[in-house]
Amino acid sequence: MSSLSPRLIALAVLAVAFGVCAFVVVLGGAHNTDRGAYAALALAIGWGFTGTGLYVWARRPASNLGPLMCAVGFAGLWKALTFSNDGAIFTIGSLGAVLIYAVLVHLLLSFPSGRLESRLDRGLVAIAYLNTTALQLAGLVFTDPAKSGCAKCPGNALLIERSEAAHVIGAAQIDVAVAVLGAVVAVLYRHWRAGTPGQARAFTPVLAVGSITFALLMTSLVVEQAEASSELARALSLALFASIACLPFAFLGGLLRSRFSQAEAISSLVGQLGDGGGRGALRDALAQALGDRTLELAYWVPDQGVYVDAEGRPMALDPPPPGKLATPIEHEGERIAAIVHAAELAEQPELVQTVGAAAALKLRNERLDAELRAKVAELQASRSRIVEASYEQRRQLERDLHDGAQQRLMALGINLRLIRERIAREPEQATELLDASLHELGEATSELRELARGIHPAVLTNRGLEAALKGLATRSPVPVQVLATPEDRLPLSIEAAVYFVVAEALTNAARYAQAQTVTVSVARRNGQIELEVSDDGVGGADADRGSGLRGLQDRVAALDGRMELTSADGQGTVVRARIPCG
Amino acid sequence: MTKTVLIVDDHPSFRASARRMLEAGGYEVVGEAEDGGGALTAARQLRPQLVLLDVRLPDLDGFEVAKRLLEASGPSPQIVLVSSHDSSDLGEAVGASGASGFVPKSELSAEAIAVLIG
Numbered sequence: 001m002s003s004l005s006p007r008l009i010a011l012a013v014l015a016v017a018f019g020v021c022a023f024v025v026v027l028g029g030a031h032n033t034d035r036g037a038y039a040a041l042a043l044a045i046g047w048g049f050t051g052t053g054l055y056v057w058a059r060r061p062a063s064n065l066g067p068l069m070c071a072v073g074f075a076g077l078w079k080a081l082t083f084s085n086d087g088a089i090f091t092i093g094s095l096g097a098v099l100i101y102a103v104l105v106h107l108l109l110s111f112p113s114g115r116l117e118s119r120l121d122r123g124l125v126a127i128a129y130l131n132t133t134a135l136q137l138a139g140l141v142f143t144d145p146a147k148s149g150c151a152k153c154p155g156n157a158l159l160i161e162r163s164e165a166a167h168v169i170g171a172a173q174i175d176v177a178v179a180v181l182g183a184v185v186a187v188l189y190r191h192w193r194a195g196t197p198g199q200a201r202a203f204t205p206v207l208a209v210g211s212i213t214f215a216l217l218m219t220s221l222v223v224e225q226a227e228a229s230s231e232l233a234r235a236l237s238l239a240l241f242a243s244i245a246c247l248p249f250a251f252l253g254g255l256l257r258s259r260f261s262q263a264e265a266i267s268s269l270v271g272q273l274g275d276g277g278g279r280g281a282l283r284d285a286l287a288q289a290l291g292d293r294t295l296e297l298a299y300w301v302p303d304q305g306v307y308v309d310a311e312g313r314p315m316a317l318d319p320p321p322p323g324k325l326a327t328p329i330e331h332e333g334e335r336i337a338a339i340v341h342a343a344e345l346a347e348q349p350e351l352v353q354t355v356g357a358a359a360a361l362k363l364r365n366e367r368l369d370a371e372l373r374a375k376v377a378e379l380q381a382s383r384s385r386i387v388e389a390s391y392e393q394r395r396q397l398e399r400d401l402h403d404g405a406q407q408r409l410m411a412l413g414i415n416l417r418l419i420r421e422r423i424a425r426e427p428e429q430a431t432e433l434l435d436a437s438l439h440e441l442g443e444a445t446s447e448l449r450e451l452a453r454g455i456h457p458a459v460l461t462n463r464g465l466e467a468a469l470k471g472l473a474t475r476s477p478v479p480v481q482v483l484a485t486p487e488d489r490l491p492l493s494i495e496a497a498v499y500f501v502v503a504e505a506l507t508n509a510a511r512y513a514q515a516q517t518v519t520v521s522v523a524r525r526n527g528q529i530e531l532e533v534s535d536d537g538v539g540g541a542d543a544d545r546g547s548g549l550r551g552l553q554d555r556v557a558a559l560d561g562r563m564e565l566t567s568a569d570g571q572g573t574v575v576r577a578r579i580p581c582g
Numbered sequence: 583m584t585k586t587v588l589i590v591d592d593h594p595s596f597r598a599s600a601r602r603m604l605e606a607g608g609y610e611v612v613g614e615a616e617d618g619g620g621a622l623t624a625a626r627q628l629r630p631q632l633v634l635l636d637v638r639l640p641d642l643d644g645f646e647v648a649k650r651l652l653e654a655s656g657p658s659p660q661i662v663l664v665s666s667h668d669s670s671d672l673g674e675a676v677g678a679s680g681a682s683g684f685v686p687k688s689e690l691s692a693e694a695i696a697v698l699i700g
Contacts, residue, residue, distance in 0.1 A: 413687075
């Protein structure tokens with residue numbers, strides 16, 4: 001249990017003091033019958049509601065139920081002040097004499113979630129407050145108690161002028177109250193029917209006692225209006241307050257019942273967890289234990305930093321879907337999953353946590369499955385990207401060949417045919433054409449060489465990474481410093497991956513980054529190759545835009561490596577890759 | 583009378599060689615265009631009698647350019663399609679385009695064109 005805050009302790013002290021005062025006032029009231037019974041009932045209602053209210057408040061600080069229960073307790077003690085023989089205290093008491101009924105309506109309609117869920121609920125509560133405050137004050141200023149059947153009552157300090165208006169307003173208050181109470185009983189019944197099984201268990205005692213209370217209140221109001229026998233009114237009044245005094249215990253009983261049902265839910269869950277069952281069995285068991293058919297499980301994949309469902313598909317939980325909450329479940333300090341449940345369950349965080357803890361081991365196993373599926377899905381995606389990229393490379397290669405060397409060779413063919421025709425008659429023109437043709441041939445040759453290097457650099461195979469990277473550096477339009485390269489030869493697949501990552505990074509630095517210098521470093525450390533290419537350009541590069549880096553990411557991932565890009569605007573671009581190398 | 587020709591190809595070196603070849607063969611090259619859009623504009627302005635049209639252009643494909651040239655108002659030019667592809671790569675599109683014929687770039691000569699346009 002959480003520690004009681006100073007505020008709650010102060011409220012408790014206030015309730016005790018106010019209760020003692022009210023008790024004394026009621027016992028001394030000269031203008032009332034049944035003083036002993038009412039004094040006991042005032043204490044029972046005041047302390048009963050504030051006591052249980054403070055308990056609920058401390059247990060569920062986020063819920064309105066605790067504060068509302070305390071408010072009922074204080075409103076009950078306020079009402080007791082009408083017993084006072086002192087004019088001022090009597091008037092204050094009369095002003096708040098019926099407020100307790102409005103707070104009770106508010107409390108019962110808020111049970112068990114602590115919120116007024118519908119517009120109808122909010123409307124009923126608003127009317128109840130209006131009826132017991134504004135109308136009460138309006139009636140009071142025209143009421144002279146001494147001339148309204150209470151000869152021994154002290155004077156009304158707020159009296160302006162005795163008027164028939166008091167009677168009219170009082171009758172209106174009663175009509176409104178009867179209508180509101182009738183509606184409230186109907187709404188309570190509907191809440192009870194609509195709740196989850198756990199809620200229904202908590203609800204039954206509250207609904208029973210609450211309905212009796214409101215029925216007694218309605219009856220006593222009707223009797224009062226009909227001005228029937230005072231004996232009946234007296235008995236009804238005592239019964240009404242006795243019923244109100246029972247309500248806090250109904251609330252406690254309800255909460256206990258829901259705790260029992262929680263304990264049952266957990267023990268039945270633990271039983272089901274042992275039964276094994278296929279995929280989805282755990283979700284079903286948790287859904288049953290928490291009484292939430294829409295419950296979903298999200299498994300944490302630490303490598304990718306995402307939640308996935310049982311099929312390994314990513315789930316977005318930040319923010320959770322509308323009307324849902326995600327409760328993270330940990331096992332031995334390690335996050336393993338989240339239970340995605342109806343927002344109403346936020347009223348019972350201990351229940352969700354307890355159920356989650358009971359299922360943690362099983363969740364951990366299922367998480368491994370889900371993680372595996374997520375990895376398989378990622379592998380399939382990267383495999384198809386690699387295939388796609390290789391088709392794309394072939395398309396590009398065909399395009400480059402067609403646009404480059406092939407066109408030059410075609411032109412060369414035309415020229416040679418012209419030369420053959422002219423060489424005898426116009427040798428000078430033929431010589432000019434030959435010069436032009438030789439130029440075309442040179443261009444075609446160098447384009448073919450460049451293209452071949454893009455397919456696979458021969459220097460890499462023949463002379464190794466250092467020579468190949470220096471070659472890249474020499475051909476780069478941006479000055480490049482090669483800071484480090486491994487001394488020994490590496491597996492060819494790794495050398496090729498490193499070469500192409502550096503080549504792409506240098507191309508990007510020259511083409512987009514407006515860089516002044518680029519540094520390249522490749523080192524073998526702790527069983528892996530660490531590669532870093534950084535430039536001093538404009539930054540703002542994105543691996544997901546442009547397929548070049550994305551394709552290289554897949555190429556590195558195919559070697560169990562990871563590649564990352566850091567490129568904040570104006571901060572230059574750093575490409576880092578780590579590839580395991582035994 | 584010499585025939586006027588418009589050369590449409592996105593490769594400058596090919597255009598230069600083709601111009602030399604056509605002029606040597608007795609044609610008058612009145613203009614060059616490097617893409618389909620440029621070809622349609624140039625044909626409207628220059629009214630060439632013959633268009634030497636590359637199949638693979640950066641914007642429109644050569645068959646589409648041929649279709650639009652033949653649909654345009656006024657006297658239609660004769661069209662000879664050229665490509666570095668073999669005619670087997672192009673299938674039936676050449677016949678359907680309304681062009682007078684097709685010459686692979688590797689076999690391009692003034693005589694080959696003369697045979698097609700009659």
